[in-house]
Amino acid sequence: MRIKKLLALSLAGIMAAGLVGCTGGNDSKSGSNSKVDKDTLVVWTLAKDLETFGKHYEEKTGKKVKVTVIEPADYPTKVATALDGGDKSVDIIVGEPQMLKNFYEAGYFADLDALGAKDYEGKIVDYVWKVGQSDDGVQRAISYQITPAGFYYRRDIAKEVFGTEDPAEVGKLFESYDKILETAETLKKAGYKIFASDAETSYFSGDEPWVVDGKLNVSQARKDYMDLCIKLYQNDYTAFAAQWAAPWLQGMSGEIPQLTADTMWGVGEEGDVWDADKFAEATKDLPKTQVFAYGLPAWGVLTMKDNVGETSGKWGVCSGPASGFGGGTFIGISELSTKKEAAWDFVKFCTLDPETADWWIETSQGDTVSLIEALNKHAEDENAIYGGQKLYKFWLEQAEKIDYSKVTQYDTIIGDAWGAAISAIKTGEKDKDAAIEEFYTAVSSAYPDLVIEK
Amino acid sequence: MAKAKKESAPKTVEVKYDDGTVVTVDPSKKGKLSKRESTGYAFIIPYVIAFCVFSVYPVFKTLYLSFTQYKGGIGIEPQWVGLAKYDLTIHDPLFWKSLVNTVRIWGVNIVLQLGLAFLLTIVFIDIKYKVKGLAVYRAIYYLPNIIAATSIAFMFSSLLDPNYGTFNQILTEIRNLWVVIYNHIPFIHDIMHESGGVTVRMFDYMRPHAVRTEWLGSSKYCASTIGVIQAWMWFGNSFIMLMAGVMGISSDYYEASSIDGAGRWKQFTKITLPLLKPIMLYVGVTSLIGGLQMFDLPQIMIAKTTASYMSIRTVIMYLYQFGFGQNKDVGRAAAIAYVLFFIILIFSLMQFIAMRSEED
Structure with a gap:
């Protein structure tokens, strides 16, 4: 009996200890960072870049950094769960623009002004500096890169069809949605496709904020953008190559099979668009076409670099119908970090150090940094893939046109709902009125406090 | 004791x-x-x-x-904020739409799940068929239950892919075979034309043609597709429950009824079925509770950007959006959870009362 009682009590004890362990998030030694010594900086990131930055920081300073890369889809939940639970073990957290406003509101990012960020005002491209500020104007995060969007186009096709390859002249072919449709028609007649997919225009959609003074703003520009997407799809102006699928990447190096709305996700049993070899085999007998342009932010340079193949040197970059940007990793300090000074040193090293900026330009082979001093230093650098175009100068000009006040915290959900409506209309799933009505319902359900005037 | x-x-x-x-x-x-x-x-x-x-x-x-x-x-x-979140939930059309979506999926699931389980129970208890190896069959039918939902989602996503999924490939081959039969056997051709109407229109376009049905991507099919997959996952469980119920019925009833001249069908409808009611109630209520909380399969299988997403979004998927999504509102997610709890409670009570009143 005594043994049984002892056994029962020890089981109870183990269970109780387990429960204490489960709720021990406040302890800095808990969780996945328990084996990290007290001087090591703990970084939670969704971009693998920071692993490279971390190693470089260790080499340069001799300080220790532990970088954990978390899947972007899981990142906001992971950060929220840890910090709401009082986890002090994380020092550096990051965010992409669409998640930053919620992170600021939740108080996850520490005040960088208190650590001296104000001294660096004007050294970083303006829109990036503002993205890193909470509504009260306090600096909370800084990015090492800028991500303005542009159209990457084939100079040889531009010369052949439009008689010019000059970025300024080609930019005029994309200056409005109507002009894009005109250009698409001309290219179709010449046997080319204007874009790889109809998603190429997404960075240039509706140049107005989604919400103005608490009211949903479905501007004419938004409606025009919807019409543009529908026409691009329904008139077969694009190559129906789904973004990031094999034909989409292959289009950067030249000819790709001519796909349709029915075959855009695969051709035959073996022709899965996500498997380049199988796709090539399944589509070898299909007629071929070439893609004129891709719409991507500045980081598209890195994607193009790996995929242009024999078309290297035949590319150019020009501006689009609106000034948009996409992505960018913003680095900040966890409000609960006990090593804020050390963490600030890491943030400064990654974002505000001219030597690091130079190193990153070389290491990444073309990423566009946000430090103005570095951009000016490299302004005259010519990029061979783009026929010697001075890309750093171009991206800086594009970034200066970005008006960050047009970005709202509602953008992701409202933008997704608008995208779903466009998708439903272009594929014939719903008629325009029904799809737009569903959009209004989705927005009012997600944000009941917004005023919606149809 | x-x-x-x-x-x-x-x-x-x-x-x-x-x-x-x-x-x-x-x-x-x-x-x-x-x-x-x-x-x-x-x-x-x-x-x-x-x-x-x-x-x-x-x-x-x-x-x-x-x-x-x-x-x-x-x-x-x-x-x-008092009852504000409940007010918002009750007046939210998308909440009710997600509930309808959930019930639609569950409806397809429960009919097939119980139907299949019953059919198998009849086959296994009927002495006419003398099926041996019940334990083996039971284990096989129960297998889908112990496979992780993510694995099942991945497997069916591959099988049901509109372009290269096995399911559409089989349908394509069946269709092509039928086209050959239709075009080369005059007898079939004549019958189809004499029957007129729909059948002729269906096969008017008689040439080999790949079936590209969007089982998951189209609003028309996705709820039924998920319902069928759910039924495949759970029919083994219902089958085991029903078999356990049948085994618990005393053989005296069957012997007595045989003496009185009752046939197998009469025995099934007058003895087996009434005595299985408590088990059926249990299966029905647990299936309803689980069904209305459906989340994993549709969440994994249908991307947010798919055209069918709004037709497949279940109540828990909707709740998840507020609990963990971009427009986080924990209060609203909690209110949705409680409204769903009361709906499940009401449905369960209704089911319970209906079964009880039939018994009385």
């Missing part, structure tokens, strides 16, 4: 347990636990602690949060 032996002037009472142990209890120490009792309590303490921490506390915490405005964050406390 204890028997107390009282003596004429007892200071203590001997309690004899079924296992033969005799424990002496002093009634004057009323309220104090005996050694044996305290050992028992010690054994259940771990479970009780876990139950309180992981079940009881979250239930009450969720109830509290459903009356608050709370988005999470460091140092941010929930703000009491």
Whole structure:
């Protein structure tokens, strides 16, 4: 009996200890960072870049950094769960623009002004500096890169069809949605496709904020953008190559099979668009076409670099119908970090150090940094893939046109709902009125406090 | 199950347990636990602690949060807003749409799940078929139950892919075979034309043609598709329950009814079916509770950007959006959870009452 009682009590004890362990998030030694010594900086990131930055920081300073890369889809939940639970073990957290406003509101990012960020005002491209500020104007995060969007186009096709390859002249072919449709028609007649997919225009959609003074703003520009997407799809102006699928990447190096709305996700049993070899085999007998342009932010340079193949040197970059940007990793300090000074040193090293900026330009082979001093230093650098175009100068000009006040915290959900409506209309799933009505319902359900005037 | 032996002037009472142990209890120490009792309590303490921490506390915490405005964050406390979140939920058309979606999926699932389970039960209990190896079949039918939902989602996503999925490939081959039969056998061709109407229109376009049905991507099919997959996952479980119920029916009833001249069908409808009602009620209620909380399969299989997403989004997927999504509103997610709880409660009671009234 005594043994049984002892056994029962020890089981109870183990269970109780387990429960204490489960709720021990406040302890800095808990969780996945328990084996990290007290001087090591703990970084939670969704971009693998920071692993490279971390190693470089260790080499340069001799300080220790532990970088954990978390899947972007899981990142906001992971950060929220840890910090709401009082986890002090994380020092550096990051965010992409669409998640930053919620992170600021939740108080996850520490005040960088208190650590001296104000001294660096004007050294970083303006829109990036503002993205890193909470509504009260306090600096909370800084990015090492800028991500303005542009159209990457084939100079040889531009010369052949439009008689010019000059970025300024080609930019005029994309200056409005109507002009894009005109250009698409001309290219179709010449046997080319204007874009790889109809998603190429997404960075240039509706140049107005989604919400103005608490009211949903479905501007004419938004409606025009919807019409543009529908026409691009329904008139077969694009190559129906789904973004990031094999034909989409292959289009950067030249000819790709001519796909349709029915075959855009695969051709035959073996022709899965996500498997380049199988796709090539399944589509070898299909007629071929070439893609004129891709719409991507500045980081598209890195994607193009790996995929242009024999078309290297035949590319150019020009501006689009609106000034948009996409992505960018913003680095900040966890409000609960006990090593804020050390963490600030890491943030400064990654974002505000001219030597690091130079190193990153070389290491990444073309990423566009946000430090103005570095951009000016490299302004005259010519990029061979783009026929010697001075890309750093171009991206800086594009970034200066970005008006960050047009970005709202509602953008992701409202933008997704608008995208779903466009998708439903272009594929014939719903008629325009029904799809737009569903959009209004989705927005009012997600944000009941917004005023919606149809 | 204890028997107390009282003596004429007892200071203590001997309690004899079924296992033969005799424990002496002093009634004057009323309220104090005996050694044996305290050992028992010690054994259940771990479970009780876990139950309180992981079940009881979250239930009450969720109830509290459903009356608050709370988005999470460091140092941010929930703000009491009364019934505002319930008001919002009840007047939200997308909540009701997601409930309808959920019920549609569950409807397809339960009809197939119970139908298939019943069919198999009939086959296995009928002496005419004399099916051997019940245990093996039971294990095979139960297998889908123990496979992780993510694996099932991945498997069916591959099988049902509109372009290269096995399912559409089979349909394509069947269709092509039928086209050959239709075009080359005059007898079939004539019959089809004589029957006129729909069949002729269906095969008017007679040439080999790949079937590209969007089983998951189209609003028309996706709810039924998910329902069928759910039924495939759960019919083995229902089958085991029903078989257990059948095994529990005394053979006396069947023997007596045979003597009275009842056939197999009569025995099934008059004996088996009525006596299985409690099991059916259990299967129905548990399936309803699980079905209305459906989340994993549609969440994994249907991307947010798919055209069919709004037709497949279940209540829990909708709740998840507020609990963990971009427009986080924990209070609203909690209110949705409680509204769903009351809906499940009402449905379960209705099912219970309906079965009871039939029994009476």
